[in-house]
Amino acid sequence: MAERDPAFTAAQVVEKPSHPHESAHLHVTGSARYADDLAEPGDMLHLAFGMASEAHAAITAMDLAAVRAAPGVVAVYTAADIPCANDVSPVAHDDRLLADGEVISHGQPVFLVAATSRDAARRAARLGEITYEPRSALVTAAQARAAQSLIEPTQRMARGDADKALAGAPQRLAGSFEMGGQDHFYLEGQVCVATPGEDGQVHLVSSTQHPSEVQHLVAHMLGLTSADVTVEVRRMGGAFGGKETQAALIAAASALVAAKTGRPAKLRLDRDDDMVATGKRHPFEVSYEVGFDDAGRLLALKLGLSSPCGATVDLSPAINDRAMFHADNCYYLADVEILSERLKTNTVSATAFRGFGGPQGMLAIERIMDHVAQHLGCEPLDLRIANLYAPGRDTTPYEMKVADNIxxxxxxxxxxxxxxxxxxxxxxxxxxxxxxxxxxxxxxxxxxGISFTTTHLNQAGALIHVYADGSIQVNHGGTEMGQGVYIKVAQVVADVFAVPIESVRCTATRTDKVPNTSATAASSGADLNGMAAFDAASRIRARLVGFLARTYGCRKAEVRFTPEGVQAGAASLTFGEVARRAHIGRVSLSSTGFYATPDIAYDREAHKGRPFYxxxxxxxxxxxxxxxxxxxxxxxxxxxxxxxxxxxxxxxxxxxxxxxxxxxxxxxxxxxxxxxxxxxxxxxxxxxxxxxxxxxxxxxxxxxxxxxxxxxxxxxxxxxxxxxxxxxxxxxxxxxxxxxxxxxxxxxxxxxxxxxxxxxxxxxxxxxxxxxxxxx
The missing domain is CATH 3.30.365.10 (Aldehyde oxidase/xanthine dehydrogenase, molybdopterin binding domain)
Structure with a gap:
């Protein structure tokens, strides 16, 4: 494979135009197609969950006769009908597709109805008669703390000796406050369409930020290989983290019915059911002791962050870690101890949400700044400025240097x-x-901080095709949820070939085109996928440069791609002409690309390292x-x-x-x-x-x-x-x-x-x- 031109790098700084979102014209005319807009075949089945009415209870009996007899019902499934893994969790294997023996939060799916219409499925789902033996439910943080109910041990991040520094501080304050959670309230709710294929294969159109995770979980549930499951995402109507792990539940239910019946199946949650059954931002309780001098410079901090994480682990360890990472915000903390308590409660599990714990940690330190300023009677902004990172005071509590402190x-x-x-x-x-x-x-x-704090997730792939007429098709692992990652990556590719943005067609994210992708999350969608697409496009460009240099008898340095066309020595061609001649010349016009974020590593046991690029x-x-x-x-x-x-x-x-x-x-x-x-x-x-x-x-x-x-x-x-x-x-x-x-x-x-x-x-x-x- 041809090497890329070393003089042409992704780090080149060129002022970029503000191209419209690639689907803007479709959004404003109502022509953009989402999963629920796809044409429905005549044999489509529509699904609904029967949901738990208890927060914590054993299931002692389940009578679904009335559900099965309801008009339009084709099938009803329970945990016993799942072929292999009853698991839709991202990490800990503790999230069930359907409850098995007990329920651990109100609204947890217990059984699944497949019917000829959505209304029929929803009406039938209400007819299930489930007998519960209630168990003690831990609803509040205080109840979970009293019961010592944790999803993992309390984590500690520290530097210096906070107790000693507090004891010697000229002034001290203590305080506490609470911050609530947040529902994602995406405009498009959770939805998936599953279509059975040959030899047990299944194709999913899923509203998910993480197609590869959905692919793997569905494969494990059905006893298939990942190659048997294709997940496709053209666009989402918002996500904000709520479709990073939560979409797997909806996709797995749809895939189960498609596999069992051999018919296409769709599950679209009602807004109320969506809000009840899916996770939200983590609420936090914050407590602190802070020591400072008479000018308001912080000398010591003991910070407690306590979060009710819900009934399962989900992504709570990483989210609470990020709250610790961002508890410094822009301020240098010399002697600091941060304790992070992760409580397990019988409420729907909290999950990823824009900021991923960072807002909660940041709000804590800003509250402390306001408290110290109020106590001293000074302008809060002056106090904030006095505590900013600065030369000689430029290392975070987790020992990462703040190298670009603007x-x-x-x-x-x-x-x-x-x-x-x-x-x-x-x-x-x-x-x-x-x-x-x-x-x-x-x-x-x-x-x-920008990067996934789980280091191996910082990678991306892309696939670029240049067609013989000069048009370009781009596919990558990033998912489009309205944020504009498609147009940004398209711009990157257009710049490589110096062609108009209209020449580049973005295609739906698919696991059969770019495999093993990370979630579009951690603010890294354009960073990772843009670099992967640049890599792929640059490889094709390098082949074209070599071909043109050979064809026109010039040096590679004399081949230039410009908005006016391609110059090859004395020859001037359009990009379409170059593509056509390269195709006739048997030059490959397709390439994959890959990118892995460099220079990041983190030791979670010690809570030290460089988690962010x-x-x-x-x-x-x-x-x-x-x-x-x-x-x-x-x-x-x-x-x-x-x-x-x-x-x-x-x-x-x-x-x-x-x-x-x-x-x-x-x-x-x-x-x-x-x-x-x-x-x-x-x-x-x-x-x-x-x-x-x-x-x-x-x-x-x-x-x-x-x-x-x-x-x-x-x-x-x-x-x-x-x-x-x-x-x-x-x-x-x-x-x-x-x-x-x-x-x-x-x-x-x-x-x-x-x-x-x-x-x-x-x-x-x-x-x-x-x-x-x-x-x-």
Whole structure:
């Protein structure tokens, strides 16, 4: 195989145009086809789960006669009907497709109905008569802690001697607060269409971020090889981590029915069932002791992070690890101890969600910064700046050096461009004269590590075909969930051949084209798949260069690909002409590509190493107003400066930044998950679960990209953009805290505000802060 041109590298920095999302025209016209839009053959079966009505119980009897007799029902399946592995878990083999002998969370699938219509399946699923013997259910973190119910031992990350440093610190504070979980609330719910093939093979059109994992789990369940199962994903209507592991349940159910009946089968969860049966963001309880000097520089920190992880392991170990990784955010912690408690409860297991634990760890340290600033009566931004990583103070608690610390420069730039100090002064004056409405402003930074912390997942493959007419087809392991990875990878390929983006056709992600892929997660979709596609395209380009040099009697260096065409010595050709002549000349115009992230390694036992290839940075200023009589609030203005390196597509990146911020704002203000004491989710529909709406978007929303490039040789020196912007919304929570504190400005205690900062919680914090002032 021809070597790539060493003068042509993926790290070349070229200003990129903002091409529209490759499916934008289909999205806006309603023509984009999702799994549920595919034509249904006449013998299609539709599926529904019979779901557990108990949070924890033994199944002592199951009468499904009425289910089988219901109109339209073709088949009913239980765990006994699963041919091989009753397992849809990513790692620990503890997630069941169908409950077997016991249920461990409310809403867990117990049996599966296949019927001639979706409505018939759903109606029949309600007729099952299951007899339970209730067992003790651990619903809350306190109950799990009292029972010492853990998914794994408590983890410890530490540097120095936190106890000794605390004892010697001039000032100390202790505090605690809680933050809730979050439902993914993707527009397209969980769905899969399974079609049986020859010799027991099965083809799945699945709304999943992880086609290879679905492939492997379905193969194990049916007793097939991975080669017998093909998973295809053209697009998802949102995912946000909720289709990384959770999609396997839906796909396995569809595949089971297809294999058993020989008929196509589709399962699309109703929104309520989806919210009840699938995992969410991990809630956290945070406690801390912090020591600092009179200038507010942190000298010691003991941080406790406790998370109810649900009934099974899922990805909780890695998610809670990432919370520990990001508990420093942009700040140097000299003597620190972080303890991470992972509790096992009888609620649906928490799972991957945008940020993957990073937001929870980051919110903890920003809360600590606000607490210290309130105690000292100083400007929180000045205190944050005093604690930033700096030369000689540039190593994380897990011993990774912060080599590209642009946070101080970004914060200084945003402080000036947003007129932060001027606005803060005006807000202080406003609050002094306003008895009812109080305002707050905050500037908070973001430093987010990019890579899967499970090292072997940092790899990707791609497949490129150049056809004889000069058109190009691109396939890779990344899945498109609206974030724009397809258009970014297409741009990379178009640049290699210097052809218009219209010449490149993106094709559905398929496990029979690119095997053994990692999930499209960890913000690494464009990083990994862009480099893999670049590798594949560069190999084809190198073959073309060699062919043209031979054909036209010139040196390889005299072959140039330009937007105006291909130059080969004195000859000038269109790319289509080059492709046609190469085909006639028997030159291979197809190639695979591969990329593995270099220079990363992590020792989980010691919690030391370099888990991330690089950091992405950002900073945001948020200004809010709070009605102290009702607890309601409004985000008035937001200014964002975000680091995406040398952007592959500036408008796509800005869209991700805006969407991530609003979703983070929802997590911290309106999106509240409520379970009752029996473990039943009460907020399981749009009627009771409130995501941000258009009216929650601030009237003034300014987004600017930092003018810089990645120090690491990523694709075109770009940086990941999927998850880091989510944490910019922490500035909203900090601003709300300052607004609440303004009701009693003389107090040096932080208002007891938990997240999400719903009107009820804000009002409760206001009253507590006022009462504390009266007592003092």
């Amino acid at each position: 946070a101080p420069d970004m914060i200084a730039h945003l402080r000036t461009s947003s007129r932060y100090d001027e606005r803060a002064a005006k807000i202080a004056a406003f609050n002094a004269d306003s008895a009812v409405i109080k305002k707050g402003i905050a500037l908070t930074p973001v430093k987010f 690089y950091f992405a940075y950002g900073a945001a200023v948020s200004e809010v107003a709070v009605d102290t009589l009702t607890g309601e609030h409004k985000v008035l203005a937001v200014d964002i400066l975000h680091d995406v390196g040398a952007s592959l597509n500036p408008m796509i990146d800005k869209g991700q930044i805006e969407g991530g911020f609003i979703q983070g704002q929802g997590w911290l203000t309106t999106e509240e998950l409520v379970w009752d004491d029996k473990g039943r989710l009460l907020t399981h529909s749009p009627a009771t679960y409130k995501i941000p709406t258009a009216s929650d978007r601030p009237a003034r929303f300014s987004i600017a990209l930092w003018d810089g490039q990645n120090v690491e040789p990523t694709i075109n020196r770009s940086k990941a953009v999927g998850e880091p912007p989510f944490m910019l919304a922490i500035s909203v929570f900090s601003a709300l805290t300052r607004a609440v504190a303004a009701v009693a400005p003389e107090r040096r205690e932080l208002p007891p505000l938990d997240a999400p900062a719903t009107p009820e919680r804000v009002l409760k914090a206001i009253n507590a802060h006022r009462e504390g002032a009266l007592v003092a």
